[in-house]
Amino acid sequence: MGIDRRTFIQLVTGGVVGSLFTPVIWKSLDDASIWSQNWSWIPRLKYGAITEQASLSKFGASPCAEIVKSVGGSPYLTKGNGENEMSKGGVDPISASGPQLMYSPSRINGPMKKVGDGKYESISWEDAEKMLSEKLAAVKGQKGKLAVVSGDNTGTTSEVLSGFATEMGSSDCYLMPSEEQGAAVALSSMGGKGQIGYDLDNADLVLFVGADAMDSWGPVVRNQRVYSESRPTGGEITTKYFYAGSFLNNTAAASDKWIPIVPGTGAIFCLGLAFHLLKSGASASVSDFDDFKTLVMSRFTPDKVEKAIGVTGADMAAIAKQLSSASAPVVVAGSEFGAGAGAADVIAASAVNMLLGRINEKGGMKILPNLPKAVESAIDRSELAAKDFAGYLAGIAAGKVATPDVMMVYAANPVYSLPQTEAMASALAKVPFLVSFSTFMDETASTADLIMPNPTSYECFEDAQTPYGVGAAMLSACAPVTEPMYNSKATVDVILSVASGMGIDLGYESAELLFQAKAEKAGADWDSLIEGAAFVSDSTESGSIKFAASVLSKAVSMPKGGEIAFAPYSKLINGSSTMAIPPLNVVLVSKNELYGKDLLVQVNAKTAKKLGKSEGAKVKLSGAGGECVARIHINEGVMNDVIAAPLGFGHTAWDVYSSGKGDNISKILTVSTESGTGLSVWTSSFVSIA
Amino acid sequence: MQHIEFDTKWTMVVDIDKCTGCGACMVSCQAENNIAPMEQGSNKLKTLTWLLVYELNNGKDFPNREVAYLPRPCMQCGHPACVPVCPVVATTKDEEGGIVSQIYPRCIGCRYCMAACPYHARYFGWLDPVWPGGMDKALSPTTSTRPRGVVEKCNFCHSRLLNARERARNEGMDPNKLPDGWYKPACLEGCPTGAISFGDSKNPEHKVHELIKDPNAFRILESIGMEPQVYYISRRDWVREQSDNHLAEDKH
Ligand code: SF4
Ligand code: SF4
Numbered sequence: 001m002g003i004d005r006r007t008f009i010q011l012v013t014g015g016v017v018g019s020l021f022t023p024v025i026w027k028s029l030d031d032a033s034i035w036s037q038n039w040s041w042i043p044r045l046k047y048g049a050i051t052e053q054a055s056l057s058k059f060g061a062s063p064c065a066e067i068v069k070s071v072g073g074s075p076y077l078t079k080g081n082g083e084n085e086m087s088k089g090g091v092d093p094i095s096a097s098g099p100q101l102m103y104s105p106s107r108i109n110g111p112m113k114k115v116g117d118g119k120y121e122s123i124s125w126e127d128a129e130k131m132l133s134e135k136l137a138a139v140k141g142q143k144g145k146l147a148v149v150s151g152d153n154t155g156t157t158s159e160v161l162s163g164f165a166t167e168m169g170s171s172d173c174y175l176m177p178s179e180e181q182g183a184a185v186a187l188s189s190m191g192g193k194g195q196i197g198y199d200l201d202n203a204d205l206v207l208f209v210g211a212d213a214m215d216s217w218g219p220v221v222r223n224q225r226v227y228s229e230s231r232p233t234g235g236e237i238t239t240k241y242f243y244a245g246s247f248l249n250n251t252a253a254a255s256d257k258w259i260p261i262v263p264g265t266g267a268i269f270c271l272g273l274a275f276h277l278l279k280s281g282a283s284a285s286v287s288d289f290d291d292f293k294t295l296v297m298s299r300f301t302p303d304k305v306e307k308a309i310g311v312t313g314a315d316m317a318a319i320a321k322q323l324s325s326a327s328a329p330v331v332v333a334g335s336e337f338g339a340g341a342g343a344a345d346v347i348a349a350s351a352v353n354m355l356l357g358r359i360n361e362k363g364g365m366k367i368l369p370n371l372p373k374a375v376e377s378a379i380d381r382s383e384l385a386a387k388d389f390a391g392y393l394a395g396i397a398a399g400k401v402a403t404p405d406v407m408m409v410y411a412a413n414p415v416y417s418l419p420q421t422e423a424m425a426s427a428l429a430k431v432p433f434l435v436s437f438s439t440f441m442d443e444t445a446s447t448a449d450l451i452m453p454n455p456t457s458y459e460c461f462e463d464a465q466t467p468y469g470v471g472a473a474m475l476s477a478c479a480p481v482t483e484p485m486y487n488s489k490a491t492v493d494v495i496l497s498v499a500s501g502m503g504i505d506l507g508y509e510s511a512e513l514l515f516q517a518k519a520e521k522a523g524a525d526w527d528s529l530i531e532g533a534a535f536v537s538d539s540t541e542s543g544s545i546k547f548a549a550s551v552l553s554k555a556v557s558m559p560k561g562g563e564i565a566f567a568p569y570s571k572l573i574n575g576s577s578t579m580a581i582p583p584l585n586v587v588l589v590s591k592n593e594l595y596g597k598d599l600l601v602q603v604n605a606k607t608a609k610k611l612g613k614s615e616g617a618k619v620k621l622s623g624a625g626g627e628c629v630a631r632i633h634i635n636e637g638v639m640n641d642v643i644a645a646p647l648g649f650g651h652t653a654w655d656v657y658s659s660g661k662g663d664n665i666s667k668i669l670t671v672s673t674e675s676g677t678g679l680s681v682w683t684s685s686f687v688s689i690a
Numbered sequence: 691m692q693h694i695e696f697d698t699k700w701t702m703v704v705d706i707d708k709c710t711g712c713g714a715c716m717v718s719c720q721a722e723n724n725i726a727p728m729e730q731g732s733n734k735l736k737t738l739t740w741l742l743v744y745e746l747n748n749g750k751d752f753p754n755r756e757v758a759y760l761p762r763p764c765m766q767c768g769h770p771a772c773v774p775v776c777p778v779v780a781t782t783k784d785e786e787g788g789i790v791s792q793i794y795p796r797c798i799g800c801r802y803c804m805a806a807c808p809y810h811a812r813y814f815g816w817l818d819p820v821w822p823g824g825m826d827k828a829l830s831p832t833t834s835t836r837p838r839g840v841v842e843k844c845n846f847c848h849s850r851l852l853n854a855r856e857r858a859r860n861e862g863m864d865p866n867k868l869p870d871g872w873y874k875p876a877c878l879e880g881c882p883t884g885a886i887s888f889g890d891s892k893n894p895e896h897k898v899h900e901l902i903k904d905p906n907a908f909r910i911l912e913s914i915g916m917e918p919q920v921y922y923i924s925r926r927d928w929v930r931e932q933s934d935n936h937l938a939e940d941k942h
Pocket of ligand 1: 718719720722723740741762763764843844845846847875876877878
């Protein structure tokens, strides 16, 4: 047995006390430090000029405008860009490690084709494009043969994809499900056009219903900045924040008041508030006001609401009173985990905003125009946002919808992030030719037949139009900060070149020209965009919206109760629907969410007792679509009869930082159809626990 | 114990009521200071995070539960417990401004300083740092990399102080009287909610000079007299009340 480092140090430091005055000890300590700090490989720091360049991070759930610091041309750090309205300075915990993500071990080095199950072979871009062109040529002009899905709601790249799909004769171009989907369907049900936004900046009371604005709803960083500006350190609070949801998440923690409500009952909560507003005389000159009033006064009376969501009539009345006495209140509804809430919640929250007279008012709910399209044949942005990809795939899984021959997936990871994951993944597996335009080797890329890696937004031109939730139409863009690290090619350039080879003219020759044209059409100055400023338009859509009472009457039903409700939540620390846990975030993951390889789900002590489970107990959660294993963590920040569970774990692809950790709770989310809108929803999923 | 005072006192003030626990500060700190990514994060005794966001709660059952987040860097104490216990003088508080330094090549990894620090602000490198897949190309030029076996800690992004002083010298100003906002740590720059303020609390022109006098300002474990240079502000009574024993209540 040799002397190990610890014994050595004990010996040496033990001797220190008595021998501080002899030089021998100093010499040997010096040697000890040299000896103990020997490492085989010492990374060299790069020296050189430190430069800063504005950029756009598209790593997180919402685009984040940043300043990227580089040393000798290599990016190493980011900070917020205070000059940019889209995120107003500050970064989110995914974007904060953007430069490190550029070198992530899960980056895809170059185009690859599948040669066997899980086996890939590198090919040249020329061959990759040829392969894609051949497959596309075979389906050109045939309906139902080509499907496209994009995980980038804000970029003009999605316009190129949807324009291309249209020119190919396909009507199956989708965005991945997000908050925006429910809002788009809600707005069209209410007879409006454009995009819903919220002017949080000028509100004096913000009520978030479900919407986890500080971590997963809308433009998270911007929400945090606006929140922060209204409560200066050491100063007076100027805007109050209330949060209604089933779990004490980051938004609830930061709010002045947390109102616990059963998961998936945001619409009932809002209509319960509408009851009190209507009772005190609120009205709106909208065609279906009478229908709406009848609906609310008969079906959302305080006793019924209390039974459904657990908030007493007196509490509801008090909240309604606070809303009506605030000078600039606004109600924002959304899902607690960034997708799957349907349209009813947004319609119901809009109804409250209408009763409060807050539509298109300063500090209220805004109906924003879509910026002009750059690609003529592209589907209108609101229309695209409203399309239901989860419904389409569920149709394929059930054999009700024909499987397309080719599916192109851009910046999205549907194999991992859709509800009822296993069924959805099996539908994707049926597609004979799946193409992944991904930056990282995610679950979808690792099953694709062809992988065409897209560079990160630091390595190419990018843009972002009006992220869902911001209070004004806007546009940001960026130029590359650095040369592409790997053999990647911007998806826009791939599509433009493949399209032109097939005789389809999308109007542009390169990504840069496309983004420039978009800026020009919007009335923005391209140069100032790529220098970091956002273009902001102050216009709103004219024309009023109605209550969509008939939709509400079908879409909102009272929960049966008596079951354990499932409340998924999402935290950027644990990644997003497109990004696994970034390497630098691993140490941030809470030990109450992941312990070793085990996922932890949260219930309060009362619910735990009811379930007969104690802290740390292993449980099996089953939903319609699958099963998950987890351990119980007791957390009094969860309401009674609710089990809260974090998304973002259980990756099977990616890298050592995220793969094989915990379980993916999307598996057990149950997709159902919202009556009245036909949209796929999965916010009220019930699980059985064993 | 001798109280070490300088004309400048770099001070951080964290507004707990504004922190949403998002973690952007922790990631920014890791990127700025070349903290290598770790494959496993659950063993909080072995993870390296110079800044740690603790989750505090008011101890009440549902529905009265409240949560707050407390980001904890090194407190750069006026009476640093870690300094006198170091047998090799690898850690000192002798620079103008009061930042407690840690000299890695001299550290022998005995961890006496870790045992002495009541704020758990010091971290031992248990594992060889590894930056896979070329991630070492994204190393920051500001902080040297450390091998396993030494103790590390937040140094208020010391290199940023050196840069700010250099800028002052270049512009013909007194490097020891930096204007407010010239020296900003990485965590502050990353924080989207502006929860972190930073400056010289002895300089009336710096915002923190006033902030530390706020009636809601406090320091953690005030009673043990370490004189931290990190202050917290919260309007919530229960948060302030926990400040003297929050370690018993915390969880992460
Ligand atoms: S001051 Fe610098 S080193 Fe200290 S916690 Fe903040 S970022 Fe990390
Ligand atoms: S970045 Fe700011 S808000 Fe986020 S956890 Fe850190 S201190 Fe809190």
